[in-house]
Amino acid sequence: MATVRPGTVVGASPLVKSGAVSKGYSFASTWELNAPLTEQQQAAIVSLSYAVAERPFPVNVSQDQSTGKGDDLSSSAESGILEDSTAIDAVLVNTHQFYKWFSDLESAMKSETEEKYQYYVSTLTERINTCDGILNQVDQTLNLFDELQLQHQAVANKTKTLHDACERLLIEKQKLVDFAEALRSKLNYFDELENVATNFYSPNMNVGSKNFLPLLKRLDECISYVESNPQYAESGVYLVKFRQHQSRALSMIRSHVLSVLRNASSQVQSALRDSNSNTTIVSEGIEASVIYIRFKAAAGELKLVLMEIEGRSSRKEYADVLMECQRLYCKHRLSLIKGIVHQRIYEFAKKEALPSLTRSGCSYLMEVDLAIFFSNMIISVIFLPSYGKKLELVDTLSSHKGKLNHISI
Template identity: 60%
Template sequence: MAAARGSPAPAARPPAVSRGYTFASSWDQNAPLTEQQKVAVAALAQAFSERPMPAHVEDHANGQFPDVTDESSSPASFPNEAVLQNSHQFYQWFTDLESAMKSETEEKYQRYVNTLTEQMQTCDQILEQLENTLQLFDDLQEQHQAVATKTKTLHDACERLVLEKDRLMEFADALRNKLNYFDELENIASQFYSPTMTVANEHFVPLLKRLDECISYVSNNPQYADSGVYGVKFRQLQSRALSMVRTYVLGVLKAAAQQVQAGVKESSVNGKVVMSEAAETSILYVRFKAAANEIKPLMEEIESRKSKAEYAQILADCHSLYCEQRLILVRQVVRQRISDYSKSEPLASLMRQGCAYLMQVCQSEHQLFDHFFSSSSSDSANLAPLIDPLCTILYDILRPKLVHEAELDLLCELVEILKIEVLEEELGRRGDSVAGLKPTILRILADVQERLTFRAQTYMRDEIANYLPSNEDLDYPGKLERKASFVGADMGDEEKDAYEILYAPLEKTLSCLSKLYRCLEPEIFTGLAQDSIGVCSLSIQKASKLIMRQSSQMDGQLFLIKHLLILREQIAPFDIDFAITYKELDFAHLLDHLRRIFRGQASFFDFASRTGFARAFSPRVTENQLDAKKELEKTLKSVCEQFIMSITKLAVEPMLSFITKVTAVKVSMAANIRSGVTGDDTRKSLKSQAFATPEKVAEMVSKVNDSIKEDLPSVANKMKLYLQNSSARTILFKPIKSNIIEAYGQINALINDEYVAEDIAVIGLPQISEIQACLDGLC
């Protein structure tokens, strides 16, 4: 293999070169390289291409080539270019080349080792110099430590002196500050007693603040000498200052009130205030606000100190002075306006307009008060000296009218106005600004409810308990028949209200209770409901007895049942407890003691001790409970039972009489047998009795059948006339049917026991199923 780098190819190759290429080609063919080996060869070639040219190669590059035919030339002399004759030469050439490469590589590392050796020697020299330098540094550090110790000693001494100086200065300042509070007495006193010092002076408020600080300091340090004496003097100055504040505020308010009064007089005609609402607002509020604005900053300072008792008291005095002056201005206008309402408006309108006007006044007064006393306006009690007298004006005008009002509807309307429109809606919507009006509204409401309660009791006594029914009121069943014919005619008119055919006391009771339920407190309404239900029930019962005399017993009973059912139904929605517990004095034991004494069985001396006498002759308190609803149920049950028995007798009275006679005969026979009496009478059968012959029994059965077919339908029709509710009729008629069926059952049993088939055929008693079907078709 031949290698030439950087030289032009020769024109003709020597034979040895040709043989070398031939050998290389045959080598490549006989031993082909793998891809990995080819990559390695390429990398090796790349590495060699980057190596510098040796000196003998550079000579070739300059045109000096050795004689390739000279066999004496050593392959080692031309490592990059040699003529290889055989494999031995190739291996020798490769070995020489490898040695040259190793030698070059070791040379590089050798040079690096030599460099490191030189640097180590340099480091040893530097280290030796550092050791000398460190020794010098240790000496210098020892000298510095000595200097630092002396410096620290001097610094500590200076700090102690500085601290001592600061402590002495602080002590002196503290002593000076403490003495300043005591020294301020003369300064403050001289300024307060100065003739030029007024509340309007710009130095007054800071001076008052400093006075507060002195009082607080002296009060918190009672251990100082003469602190009590100084405290008394400071408080004397404070009292003088607060008195100046009160006098100043009163003067400003009076001046503002005089300006407003002048405006009011200008709007008066013949001593009567004539102002529109706009003029009223402008004169009473805008002008007063402008005139009294100068006290607002002072009031803010006073309010900021209201946590202290002295300032709280002067603030309360200012509130009273303010309310007093405002009341002088507003009272006449408010009285005139409400009086005008009372002259031109009915009671309900007067109530509405009076409350609305007072709410407007309260809002305006609250806004004005808030302007001067912003921190105190949230408490409605501060405005009470002003608002209460203004509200009393409306109360004084309404009170006589309420006392003389007798109409229940109007009183109920007034209660609804006060409770719903005023208290719930208006007062709830406007909030704290009209809170001062609430006590007066509640007072008026209590008076209206009291009057309403009294009138309701009078109404129940006059219109219900003492009601005298007319012939038209007792025209039953005529009223019901006329109503039924009116509805059946279908004349195009609306059906009359159900209340129109009710007995008047019942209609009035229900109407009265429905009005009172929303207007009175539950406790009061419960008592009235108890009384009204009781007197209404008694009134209905009285009317029922009159109807029995005038019409029939059945009409009276059905009238009573109808109205008691309606009363029970109508009071059910009222959410109240109809049971009332009341206490009574029981003197029964006292009567027993007196009887024993009068009979000589006991003596007054038996109760010699005061305790024994008091225990024996004192009344006992007993508790009783009255439930109007249960009493109503009891009355209704009783009249229903009476009606059931009367209708039962109407239908099956002959059967009941026959059963009674049969029972008496059997009892008599059994008694004779037990007593040993023998005779024909004891051996007689039932049908041998005069009242129990088949013919008599058949006559009795015929009468009952006729009554069931003729009388019961009229009873059912009359029940439909009185009781429009089918379920009520069914419930009431059910026991009647049971009684009739039971009577037929007893007669059937007697006939089957006492009579033969021929007699049974003569009697002709219908089957119970037939009677059942007939009764089912009635109601």
């Protein structure tokens, strides 16, 4: 007959080995090692076990009922004992009957003692299976999290790559925009040809227009740029066309200056004729008013234009136009004052001796030159000496030289 170890449940199925059981046992062992109980704590546990060994009756259960129940239990126990004793008292004739009786007795003991343990085993098995299922779900969830992490990393890498590509595209775009703006700024000089041509050939365009000088300045800028960049295609063609428009503009300026000077001269001459209608000699007040003030007012509109021309006189074409305008100015001014000056010197020559004539003539010419200098608005100082050459005071003095035998100072 097989021997049964004490404490071993006979006929019980072995516990299911799983990860939950091993983890639970490992946790319990670690707990016992890390937190051992002292003797005082163990004594307290024993006292508590004695105190709860016999559970008290509920309040709604009387002592009589409990006694009756106890009698019933004792009677059942006695009946069981009687049955056992009856079974024990059974007559066993042979070995076969003994084995049969022992088997029945063993089965009865198993059914009585192992039923609750079987229930515990089944419950634990269910819990273990549940824990294993939870662990499997946790493992699956962790795997999903790992996959999600990998996907997140892949998306982050793609996003970073896209961000870097966008930054590169933005940098390239900015470079292209800057290049386009630089190219546009350079092409603007060439595109300005059409605008210049349209404005200069417009019937409303004249030197007195407010757009004329800015347009001329823009034309000079275009010419300077095209001249300094001959490597551009068709730059020579554009330069020729720009110079044609410049020549037209300078011709318009010359014609305008000539027209203004003629009008001013005609006004002064008309005033002189009116003043000479009653007197043969022009008074000094009329002379100053007519020759200087009126001419200055009539020619004042040329100041701005000729200042612009003089500011650009470093270029040959502007220097030539400026000299031509100054020549015209000198010509018209001399045409107005020459007759009056000769008349004044002639009057001095009739009334005064040679020394006095010399003093008076030189003083008068100095006054004329000074008045011309302060009334001058468009002529450079370098052109002023040309007046003296035209007035010919020396000729008048020479004509009186031969008539004098003695000069008293």
